[in-house]
Amino acid sequence: MSPDPGGVSRRGLLGLAIGAGAAGLAIGAGAGATAGVAVGRARAETAAAVHPFFGGHQSGITTPVQDRLHFASFDMMARTDRDDLVSLLQDWTYAAARMTQGLDVSVSGAVGGSPEAPPDDTGEALGLPASSLTITFGFGPTLFELDGVDRYGIAAQRPSTLEQLPAFVGDDLDPNASGGDLCIQACADDPQVAVHAIRNLSRIAFGRARLRWSQLGFGRTSRTTTAQQTPRNLFGFKDGTRNILSDDTAALDEHVWVAASDTPAWMAGGSYLVARKIAMLIETWDRVRLSEQNDIIGRTKGEGAPLSGGDEYTEPDFAAADTTGAPVIPVDSHVRLAHPDANEGTRMLRRGYNFVDGNNDLGRLDAGLFFLSYQRDPGQFIRVQRSLSTDVMSEYIRHVRSGLWAIPPGAAPGSYVGAGLLS
């Protein structure tokens, strides 16, 4: 059965109606997403709490960083074909468009379908508003080619830079909890809404794709608008002060969005996402004296001002020296090594999250930063990460998970995420 090019196939819609016997559904994704029946979900949310799903770029990149995260990586199941991939992306688009509006995953909903079928929606977000939910999809290198096999007939369309990231100093990666054919970033101001999204998208993938690894983040560490305050990471420092902001269209065009002149053409308006789970040795860090913490970061812990003076938003003066001639901002400080000045102007849009995943047998919290950065080219991350190889902060962190995904442009109403690649 062939999908309707650029549209939502009947197969896709049927795939969504998981055992619900809802074969009568025939609503296009665009209409269904915005005009579907709200089953018990509150509609009183402010406009600011609802972000559009369709558009030239996917939401969840320049969107004001929401407070909570549920991130998931998926692998396609064995023996799936191109039609399966297309129908999955269509179903995900349909459900994501609805959920980001505060609706159930399908019109038959959690309680509106037949009592003799499982509900389409798992129900835990019933009554909750959209809560700024964004759902952002990505394609990993292995989707294009796995062990030399072009499973979905898209190997020729793979961006040349979409390949496994090189090894970096400080890597201690778990290969089973890294990478993945597909990824979904769900961000919301209510974690129950983000969890509901990942859970239902995972359920919709049944038989086609399977959750490979996933990560919750409880607190944002970046800002993408001037209205947002800079939050703190688990080293206790402000993180993301110099992030690329959503109103800086020149910087976004230069550093974040794939241009129409870039290749491949289907990525225009998209971006590349690097995810790194960074374990922080917080008990060790907490024993470091304040002056040394400041030197390692290159900023003051309280204000977040560069050690060269001023306030949080003052540009660091890397040439400033003390009376002995030593640089005030140490040469191996994080802010210096990560700064565009040390990286030929390289910048990224970051939207990482703090995490705590219980504790280990020594009674230490399994805590850290789930780093997420969007860039026009994966080389930007590689450039900066290599610069950080002499970062003293490396002694207090370990990179334990990693992934790189191509983030396609947003879907047009009536179409689906990835249509430019697969149609």
Next chain:
Amino acid sequence: MSPDPGGVSRRGLLGLAIGAGAAGLAIGAGAGATAGVAVGRARAETAAAVHPFFGGHQSGITTPVQDRLHFASFDMMARTDRDDLVSLLQDWTYAAARMTQGLDVSVSGAVGGSPEAPPDDTGEALGLPASSLTITFGFGPTLFELDGVDRYGIAAQRPSTLEQLPAFVGDDLDPNASGGDLCIQACADDPQVAVHAIRNLSRIAFGRARLRWSQLGFGRTSRTTTAQQTPRNLFGFKDGTRNILSDDTAALDEHVWVAASDTPAWMAGGSYLVARKIAMLIETWDRVRLSEQNDIIGRTKGEGAPLSGGDEYTEPDFAAADTTGAPVIPVDSHVRLAHPDANEGTRMLRRGYNFVDGNNDLGRLDAGLFFLSYQRDPGQFIRVQRSLSTDVMSEYIRHVRSGLWAIPPGAAPGSYVGAGLLS
């Protein structure tokens, strides 16, 4: 060195000043908690977002259930003595009293101490308001006696009902992630504030107690005031509709608070906490048809009304029968088996949380309910849990962690939690 009975010992205070050289501090816990210097923490929060730490009962029980949880269980270190336990509880009291007011853990704070010492406070909550933080402390059976040894001279004071819970149908407990000499429940509306509390209390315990296991919860599942809506658990059902509410003082006195006439006397005004980590087989549950889900719970998924009719707050009519004479609320439904009518009037105050801890190798979310209940006597939980042995819902859950703690009464200003036991 003997602690000052009923007060905060100098040793306790020095124990708090971890490497900060703050030997000059000499502030009583009461004064320090309310009059300490706020170092960069916002003070503009509404009164409703700040809960008192001192009082006849500990906060975090009848307090309106906050949205987020960080729970931690601790074991005392080998070779600690009674003075260590007292100083730990004094230091924890001092820090908890400050943090619940939105302050740093000590007056030297995250950035206010000597630059040549590690900061007392880890800093990630700098600038955040109190966020309704409550910190609730408990004493496990092993604190009173471990392998027959009365380590702290308190075995004679152990409540007779404070012992390991019996085995229940459906138990699949991890002994290494169950129990514990001490527990701390940190609840807040901002998870960063709850995490900050557990992290700093764990740090303060250095050398005296060590984190045994811990759990984050992202969404509350109960309400303790009529103003709160009933939230949903990860089965998609409203949970906690019939909870004991904070204004029902008669029910609190009968079911939650240990009475002055109960034994031992030092527990008067306290309670007993049962924690159970309940894994939900959500993928299996999600394949159950809606009518069967409703029958298993005994309520409707959408409204949460009992199957005998009415709305969420209508009392279930367990005698109601359909035209065939069968009970409308099935005999093995959760609501029937957990109801006071099936348990000689037994009730508990619940304040559980939804959790997701990643996923397993099969791509299934490691998700469920972190059940927390407060009761006047542990026998109340045991009574209801045994009643649930025929609960059909048991097929969809597994109890994987468990603990029971005596929750002492609240501390008086100038004193510390547990003074009634240890002074």
